[in-house]
Amino acid sequence: MSHSPNAEALTQRLADSGLRATPQREVVYDVLLQKRDHPTADEVFARVKSEMPTISLATVYNCLETLVQCDLVRAVNFERGPTRYCPNLRPHAHFHDEKTGRTYDIELPPAILQTVNTVLPSGFDASSVEITFRGQASAKVANRE
């Protein structure tokens, strides 16, 4: 009963890779799901500490790496600076607001991915595509969050 609602899915995915569902991994995954911005490892560390004060930063890095390996979380790098983590697994692009520094997920219709893939000359076999927009989001959008 102390399990978070995501614990089962997490346990399953980890088991698929021969890994254990530890309390640290659960709490790291939970904080990512709770606030779906795109936190850095440090920010995750700060949030996790309030629930589990004894956790170490190294463990947060380890857990995030593990979650990325299991395809439960995406690591995102669009500018120089710390890696950010994103628990949204559906195909989506990112919109980076240059004024506020905030990052939004933009859902992608499957058709667009196919279209984008047509630009690849023969000989290039892509397993994934990443699309990142930069620009300005209106105040309306900013408040929605």
Add this chain to the structure above:
Amino acid sequence: MSHSPNAEALTQRLADSGLRATPQREVVYDVLLQKRDHPTADEVFARVKSEMPTISLATVYNCLETLVQCDLVRAVNFERGPTRYCPNLRPHAHFHDEKTGRTYDIELPPAILQTVNTVLPSGFDASSVEITFRGQASAKVANRE
């Protein structure tokens, strides 16, 4: 007569931003154009030193930053690790070969950019898009370079 063929364009662009065309900036820009892979600042530093042994790493960082500001060079970050620099100004995507670590430029027909922009909900105003593929390039492609 000691000018590189790109010196004029460089001087012009810098002047537009109220900046000077220094020997350091010229040589940094030149090495980027000479070998159109996607070098890190350290790699640029190594190449530049053979032409200008007294240049410092800090200056290479400064010059690269300046060139990016003037839109003569693009800074690229697709994975955790050092920023890479790319003198290709035409709209293009990147293909990152996961086996070799090599990065290829993929030319983009203008139409595709418009199509991609249609995925943005209202309220998002993009000034640029970045598209990055990950996957495998065939041996044929690898040799072409």
Add this chain to the structure above:
DNA sequence: AGTACGAATTAGAATAATTCTAAGAAGCCA
């Protein structure tokens, strides 16, 4: 229940990439 063994966590040291600082050199123009 006890123990053996691999997996996971931890603190702190180490490394890598980048930025900062303060001093000096170079270019420009009155």
Add this chain to the structure above:
DNA sequence: TGGCTTCTTAGAATTATTCTAATTCGTACT
């Protein structure tokens, strides 16, 4: 030439991440 600003430089500082080696945990056997 003198004075102002821009640029470069070396080295220190900072930031993000990874590594190391020592513990702890979990599971599975007895």
